[in-house]
Amino acid sequence: MTEPGVGSDVINMASTARREGDVYILNGEKMWISLATKAHNFLVVAKTDPSAGHRGLTAFIVTSDMKGVKTGDIHGKLGVRAGSTGWVAMENVEVPVANRLGEDGEGFKIAMAALDNGRYTVGAGAVGLIRACLEDSITYAKERRTFGKPIADHQLIKQKIGYMQQWYDAASLLIYKAGWMKNMGMRNTRETGMAKWYATDMSVQAALEAVQIHGAYGFSDEYPVERYLRNSKGAVIYEGTSEIHQLMQADYALNYRQDGNLRCELPAYDPEYWQSEPVEA
Numbered sequence: 277m278t279e280p281g282v283g284s285d286v287i288n289m290a291s292t293a294r295r296e297g298d299v300y301i302l303n304g305e306k307m308w309i310s311l312a313t314k315a316h317n318f319l320v321v322a323k324t325d326p327s328a329g330h331r332g333l334t335a336f337i338v339t340s341d342m343k344g345v346k347t348g349d350i351h352g353k354l355g356v357r358a359g360s361t362g363w364v365a366m367e368n369v370e371v372p373v374a375n376r377l378g379e380d381g382e383g384f385k386i387a388m389a390a391l392d393n394g395r396y397t398v399g400a401g402a403v404g405l406i407r408a409c410l411e412d413s414i415t416y417a418k419e420r421r422t423f424g425k426p427i428a429d430h431q432l433i434k435q436k437i438g439y440m441q442q443w444y445d446a447a448s449l450l451i452y453k454a455g456w457m458k459n460m461g462m463r464n465t466r467e468t469g470m471a472k473w474y475a476t477d478m479s480v481q482a483a484l485e486a487v488q489i490h491g492a493y494g495f496s497d498e499y500p501v502e503r504y505l506r507n508s509k510g511a512v513i514y515e516g517t518s519e520i521h522q523l524m525q526a527d528y529a530l531n532y533r534q535d536g537n538l539r540c541e542l543p544a545y546d547p548e549y550w551q552s553e554p555v556e557a
């Protein structure tokens with residue numbers, strides 16, 4: 277039976293944190309961090325006990341103004357060009373013990389719980405991308421005429437539209453299910469992973485079909501579908517690649533994987549909290 281995480285206890289992470297009195301000394305770097313040059317607070321997981329596998333990881337809040345923290349942008353991305361993606365490097369950064377999240381050795385559990393949230397937002401974004409592909413394709417297919425009729429009236433184009441609608445409906449339902457479980461305060465790692473995996477995989481398919489329906493114009497930046505295709509490819513890589521999600525879901529189905537306890541109970545949705553006045557910063 278595996279703990280949260282895929283398969284083995286091999287942790288390739290190289291970042292380290294060494295306790296010295298009231299501080300930890302952090303060293304390491306990580307490429308491919310969303311908002312690296314924009315964020316003020318980073319959730320960093322580092323090895324405090326390199327011999328203890330995933331139980332030797334500890335989580336910290338590192339702020340961008342701490343001495344020894346450097347960040348930079350990554351250029352030349354295929355997609356997500358309106359979004360900031362970069363790298364973070366830490367050289368002998370002194371992080372107060374007060375900035376440790378949880379206890380020593382709880383970093384893996386904290387990171388996995390954070391993924392349950394990140395994966396949800398990526399999955400929901402992919403549902404939106406499928407919808408955009410569908411709506412733009414319907415509009416174009418009704419306008420563009422070939423062989424004396426709108427291409428929407430050709431059966432092979434209808435087939436693409438039908439599939440897109442199917443992917444959109446199924447992906448929406450998976451995301452709503454995971455969201456409902458979150459609202460109820462239920463453990464949702466499996467359901468959120470399934471929603472993220474399906475929605476992002478299908479958003480790539482929907483974007484490919486949208487480009488195809490737009491013909492040559494789909495191959496240009498005159499219509500947004502080429503951007504949909506470039507952006508869709510990112511989401512099958514970040515927040516767990518499709519391959520990793522596929523392995524996870526197979527392990528759940530085979531009963532090779534069961535979720536252990538989270539570090540703390542998940543809060544259910546509290547409408548009163550969200551309706552209260554925002555707190556002044």
Ligand SMILES: Cc1cc2nc3c(=O)[nH]c(=O)nc-3n(C[C@H](O)[C@H](O)[C@H](O)COP(=O)(O)OP(=O)(O)OC[C@H]3O[C@@H](n4cnc5c(N)ncnc54)[C@H](O)[C@@H]3O)c2cc1C
Binds near residue numbers: 310513518523
């Ligand atoms: C735009 C963007 C933003 C990102 N933002 C963040 C961020 O904010 N924070 C963050 O921590 N990371 C972020 N990432 C990094 C992202 O999470 C990783 O790129 C992703 O987890 C894949 O890791 P990798 O690139 O090292 O690929 P690798 O792990 O090297 O994988 C390469 C290929 O091998 C496959 N593979 C690997 N292991 C297995 C296996 N066991 N079985 C089968 N196939 C396998 C993968 O699925 C993939 O196809 C971001 C990436 C991008 C592109």
